[in-house]
Amino acid sequence: MRIQEIGEDGLIKRIQKRINPANNKVIVGIGDDAAVLKTRADKLLLLTTDMLVEGVHFIRGKISYRDLGYKSLAVNLSDIAAMGGIPLYAVISLALPCDFEVEDVDAYYEGLEEVASDFGVAVVGGDMTSSPRDMVVNIAVVGQVGKGKMVLQNGAKEGDLIAVTGKLGGSAAGLCVLLNPHIGFPSPWREEALNKHCRPFPRVKEGHLLANTGKVNAMKDISDGLAREADVIAQASGKMLVLDAEKVPISSCALEISRVLKKDPLEMAVQGGEDYELLFTFAPEDSRILSEVADKNGFSLYVIGKVCPGQGVFFEQGGERELLVFKGYKHF
């Protein structure tokens, strides 16, 4: 049976069923943004890994090596952020085609170090190998979270509000700019979109502050697009998520770039991935506490929907409610 027949989700569920570690130190295993492990009494260890493959996640020549270094670590930190944790250590594996230049490796590590130093992460090792054809990057990050402070994907409760930490669609707009080099997109939207795509900002501080309120019931970073990530929370929590189309915040650059391309900006915001904002749910009575945390720390919260009984993700627009089908990138 080809992988396409069961898809990425089917494959992961299949592996998850097979691998069920009978280990009382594994608090959360396969399936969430990061694994949660009990190594000491007061803190839990987080462990996450992400692989970026040339031709799938990036195109050499379309993204600078510096940006690739930045992005490859940032996306891992985003997974730790989604648990409410703090990233600590990273190990980097690089598979490099033989024609690779040393200066490009330097540039890759410059970008990586930029994020590492901004977020206090120590790069402590890795692996370096040749690759016959494609460049591949894998990063694993260890983080920690206070006991009782972590937030999982499966905690959404009926009646919860759903919110995101920032505007969406910017990264997808940036990808459109990269893939259409001959179109003269207007400044500064062109640059803003490219920046969103190539240098996503992991919401580590935001995730940690939100989790520390103890009021967030479910959280996930938006790596594969709102439609898909909302579905992850819906499935994990056994609930229905209803999103209000008019409330989904759209990046200005996504509005402008989609105007040039005659695309639907809402589609960009909902189906386009890699914005790395946090998507989370909380009880309506905790709105004020969470808003205060956001205000005090200089970040935004956009309420975009609510958690209902049932299953699936629905989109409400002009009084109509329809199933939100994921149309973004599928690996298989």
Place this chain on the structure above:
Amino acid sequence: MRIQEIGEDGLIKRIQKRINPANNKVIVGIGDDAAVLKTRADKLLLLTTDMLVEGVHFIRGKISYRDLGYKSLAVNLSDIAAMGGIPLYAVISLALPCDFEVEDVDAYYEGLEEVASDFGVAVVGGDMTSSPRDMVVNIAVVGQVGKGKMVLQNGAKEGDLIAVTGKLGGSAAGLCVLLNPHIGFPSPWREEALNKHCRPFPRVKEGHLLANTGKVNAMKDISDGLAREADVIAQASGKMLVLDAEKVPISSCALEISRVLKKDPLEMAVQGGEDYELLFTFAPEDSRILSEVADKNGFSLYVIGKVCPGQGVFFEQGGERELLVFKGYKHF
């Protein structure tokens, strides 16, 4: 400048110079078999990662997916063993070509689970992506070691004896069998060599027991061949390692396979990699303690040389001493 001009070692040193985490919790960063991190008072955390790329580390069709799963985790556990540690958790990244079969993913995980369960390692997460052409596997493993019990590569002392935990060359012999399918190698050597190559046994118990004596000064696993790994210890410790050619233990299968191929079995044992035995040094007066530990726990120690003042790795054979040049696989 092309990577070939400075090679893998040059590249790693260049990265090591750039990345120097000013972090008092990083006991050992880039360069050893695993990073050593201080997360609690009595135990140190170990973190290691290894990437296997199709066409470089394995050839699809030449190794079964079950064996690939086994080997890909085993080589990571070997890095933890080389520190004297105990492996605890693993995360698995797989990049799979789109024509991949679900049953092959199953087989991969069967092999992986075999090692995981033998060594008490919990597989707690990972990443799954498509790959345009080559299959790539990356594993990261978290382990732990008692404070003061870890063994690094840089501790070899003048006068130390050098030993290995098992016979060498078996994996290289297995690779020869794989690459020469039309040669009728004799049984059981053919099967033994294939087993050594496809299912290397990580010396976790041995490394842990040896390290726990407190008598091992430097340790490394033999992934890239004795010549290269001895050089790693020599360079890290600032010492000369002199190996006695007549004392290097050679696997029976390497002797038999090399006879058929009219190759030098000693070359196979010294230059061929992936035996995953441990290479370590200790003071001569501690020989008895270490031999007793080995005897009591059913493993072997072969003393193969001594640590001298100077630098480099030398081979003594018939009273002659010559520089041992690494002739094994180079990534760049």
